[in-house]
Amino acid sequence: MTVVIGFEGSANKIGIGIIRDGEVLSNPRRTYITPPGQGFMPSDTARHHRAVILTVLKEALDQAGLKPADIDCVAYTKGPGMGAPLVTVALVARTVAQLWGKPLLGVNHCVGHIEMGRLITKANNPTVLYVSGGNTQVIAYSERRYRIFGETIDIAVGNCLDRFARVIKISNDPSPGYNIEQMAKKGSQYVELPYTVKGMDVSFSGILSYIEVSSAHKMLSSGQCTAEDLCFSLQETLFSMLVEITERAMAHCGSQEVLIVGGVGCNLRLQEMMDVMCKERGAKLFATDERFCIDNGAMIAQAGWEMFRSGHVTELKDSWITQRSLCLFTTWRTPWVI
Amino acid sequence: MMAVSEFLSRAELLKQGAEARVYRVQLLGRPTIVKERFPKLYRHPELDKKLTHRRTVQEVRSILRCRRAGIPAPSLYFVDYTSHCIFMEDVVNSCTVRDHIALLQRSDSPQQLEHLEHLAEQVGRLLAQMHDEDVIHGDLTTSNILLRAPGSGSGSELVLIDFGLSYISALPEDKGVDLYVLEKAFLSTHPHTEPLFEKLLQSYTCSSPRATAVINKLDEVRLRGRKRSMVG
Numbered sequence: 001m002t003v004v005i006g007f008e009g010s011a012n013k014i015g016i017g018i019i020r021d022g023e024v025l026s027n028p029r030r031t032y033i034t035p036p037g038q039g040f041m042p043s044d045t046a047r048h049h050r051a052v053i054l055t056v057l058k059e060a061l062d063q064a065g066l067k068p069a070d071i072d073c074v075a076y077t078k079g080p081g082m083g084a085p086l087v088t089v090a091l092v093a094r095t096v097a098q099l100w101g102k103p104l105l106g107v108n109h110c111v112g113h114i115e116m117g118r119l120i121t122k123a124n125n126p127t128v129l130y131v132s133g134g135n136t137q138v139i140a141y142s143e144r145r146y147r148i149f150g151e152t153i154d155i156a157v158g159n160c161l162d163r164f165a166r167v168i169k170i171s172n173d174p175s176p177g178y179n180i181e182q183m184a185k186k187g188s189q190y191v192e193l194p195y196t197v198k199g200m201d202v203s204f205s206g207i208l209s210y211i212e213v214s215s216a217h218k219m220l221s222s223g224q225c226t227a228e229d230l231c232f233s234l235q236e237t238l239f240s241m242l243v244e245i246t247e248r249a250m251a252h253c254g255s256q257e258v259l260i261v262g263g264v265g266c267n268l269r270l271q272e273m274m275d276v277m278c279k280e281r282g283a284k285l286f287a288t289d290e291r292f293c294i295d296n297g298a299m300i301a302q303a304g305w306e307m308f309r310s311g312h313v314t315e316l317k318d319s320w321i322t323q324r325s326l327c328l329f330t331t332w333r334t335p336w337v338i
Numbered sequence: 339m340m341a342v343s344e345f346l347s348r349a350e351l352l353k354q355g356a357e358a359r360v361y362r363v364q365l366l367g368r369p370t371i372v373k374e375r376f377p378k379l380y381r382h383p384e385l386d387k388k389l390t391h392r393r394t395v396q397e398v399r400s401i402l403r404c405r406r407a408g409i410p411a412p413s414l415y416f417v418d419y420t421s422h423c424i425f426m427e428d429v430v431n432s433c434t435v436r437d438h439i440a441l442l443q444r445s446d447s448p449q450q451l452e453h454l455e456h457l458a459e460q461v462g463r464l465l466a467q468m469h470d471e472d473v474i475h476g477d478l479t480t481s482n483i484l485l486r487a488p489g490s491g492s493g494s495e496l497v498l499i500d501f502g503l504s505y506i507s508a509l510p511e512d513k514g515v516d517l518y519v520l521e522k523a524f525l526s527t528h529p530h531t532e533p534l535f536e537k538l539l540q541s542y543t544c545s546s547p548r549a550t551a552v553i554n555k556l557d558e559v560r561l562r563g564r565k566r567s568m569v570g
Contacts, residue, residue: 147526153515153562190384197503199477199519240381244356251356252481252527276380281354 004073004308005060006301009089010081010109011133012040014049016060017298018071019305022119026063027291027298028056036169039162046084053092060297068100073313075304078106079322081134086321094319103313106321107303109295110135113261114146115306116299121286127255129246129274132262132295133158136242138200138249149249150200157238158264160204164234167216168227175294180231181267187232189225195237200248202241207234239270243277250283259286266293342421346372357393357502362428365415369428373397374421375502393502394422400473400504401426407471409464410486410497429484429497435461436480438488439528457485458534462541464496465520469513470546476503478520480527510548514555517542521556 001021008015015029032048034040061067076093079086090106097104114128128139128146136157138150155163158177165176170183194210196203211230219225225233246258258278260271271287278285292299349361349372361372375390377383394417404411416425433441435457442454461483468475475482475498482500507513517539524535539556543549 148522149526150522153518153559190382192385192388195385195389198515199479199503199523201519201522236382236385240385243380244378248356252479252523273380277378280379 002072002305002309003070004075004301004305005071006297006304007076007089007093008295008297008300009049009085010077011295012045013295014053014056015295015297016056017296017301018060018064019298019301024298026060027296028059029296030056033173036171037166042082042084046088049085049088071102073103073105073304073308075105075107075300077109077300081109083323090321104319105304105308105312106314106319107300112299112303115303116292117259117261117288119302120288120292121259123257123259123286126257126259126286127246127250127253128259128261129242130262131157131264133162135262138245140249140253150245153201153203154205157204160208163208164211167212177264183228184231184235187228189229191225191229191233193233193237195241197241197244200245202245235269239273243273247277256283258283261293263294266290342418342423346374365425369430370415371426371428373424390422396504397424397501400501403471403473404468409467410495412499429486432484432486433488434481435483435485436527438485439480454534455537458538459541460496462538463545466542466545466549472506472508474505474507474512474516478516479523510551510555513552514559517556518559
């Protein structure tokens with residue numbers, strides 16, 4: 001039996017999860033929520049994480065019913081993400097690893113999402129759509145690497161949703177994306193927005209400037225459409241683009257499975273649209289709910305578990321963090337043939 | 339409308355791509371490809387109608403513009419804007435550049451590298467020509483370029499296809515993104531071919547006086563890819 005504890009704090013969630021051979025023993029989480037109209041700044045977010053991380057750690061151990069001695073490895077998010085929160089969480093992970101005398105392991109955040117998605121859904125060889133506040137990528141696995149086939153060429157889809165929410169002052173509690181999803185259910189009128197697909201890549205910045213610069217306030221104040229209509233139209237447009245590039249990647253790779261991961265991935269309208277596309281192609285959709293879609297500690301523990309079992313550890317001197325950089329080389333999975 | 343769908347119901351379905359069904363038929367005795375953009379049920383009907391119509395129009399326009407400039411693309415025979423069907427030349431005796439690269443990579447011929455480099459240079463030249471006509475392809479991959487009469491050495495000719503995401507623009511930015519899309523598709527489809535793609539870009543640069551500005555933009559766009567200091 002191998003027990004791994006995972007520390008995640010690359011954005012506004014701080015989560016610590018414990019995994020024992022594919023079983024999630026605990027996965028507590030806190031979210032730093034800002035007032036409507038505001039995003040989360042790195043230093044404030046790091047301050048939030050510092051304030052609660054030890055409470056969350058205690059919860060994780062208590063809920064799992066484990067003592068530090070039962071842990072085999074301490075995994076933490078190495079990146080990509082926001083610098084200050086990453087540093088804070090890495091520092092705590094490093095400290096407990098030394099206190100407990102356990103090996104340390106730096107984990108790529110994106111790989112964490114994918115491995116958790118595979119564990120929960122049992123998807124075998126999926127084309128992965130990774131959609132969150134900081135990332136929008138279509139990823140497939142080939143020659144021992146996760147390869148990015150398509151991605152955003154500017155801002156992430158979650159970032160587009162968050163900033164749209166700021167423009168029309170939608171609450172950030174529990175998350176802007178969730179509130180947009182609820183409002184969109186009451187929208188009916190479709191407002192045309194810029195639609196930009198370039199090969200397997202997408203671009204969202206045009207939509208955002210279109211809304212920010214002129215349209216939103218003008219359309220709302222003139223009664224041309226409601227805030228709910230805008231939410232509805234925004235979702236329809238953004239998600240159509242995402243489903244389209246996923247389908248393009250599937251056609252390109254000959255893949256018959258789709259896995260949606262990342263915070264935006266728990267949006268039910270996105271899942272529904274993806275499902276329609278999959279059924280048309282005779283393919284299968286795998287998705288998870290907010291417990292595992294949204295950043296959490298268990299996903300870092302799960303990727304850490306895979307890596308630890310295949311012989312990886314991170315020496316203390318190598319336990320840095322990185323805001324960018326995505327090294328997706330894996331040694332724990334057999335190569336798939338595409 | 340009725341006539342077209344009835345005609346297609348008897349046709350041979352070649353493949354269902356991401357956005358269209360492709361049929362192989364005979365039209366007035368000529369081998370013909372029919373590209374049918376069918377409704378995508380996942381997207382809002384209004385959005386679907388607009389996209390489908392726009393893409394059919396764009397595809398036809400760009401193919402005509404290329405052909406007028408002597409850039410090889412399939413001949414157009416007939417377009418039906420009601421059922422969103424394009425009837426065009428079936429490029430017989432051809433294979434995709436993607437398959438041809440894979441084939442060359444598997445061969446142990448001593449001229450393997452030479453052939454690959456020749457092909458990359460051909461592609462670079464062709465794209466420079468296309469960009470000089472201000473045609474932005476929008477979906478450049480090695481699957482969207484055909485090689486007519488492969489294996490016949492210097493007699494083989496490249497043919498551009500799949501212009502559904504294309505548009506007309508003179509901006510180096512748009513041309514740079516076009517190459518960026520190709521670069522990613524190229525390197526993810528054909529791993530470990532960085533030097534080959536470099537050859538392609540060199541040939542692109544040499545083939546057009548306007549290429550330098552485009553390559554500079556390409557360098558800029560590469561840095562925009564958010565998390566891609568890819569080791570993979």
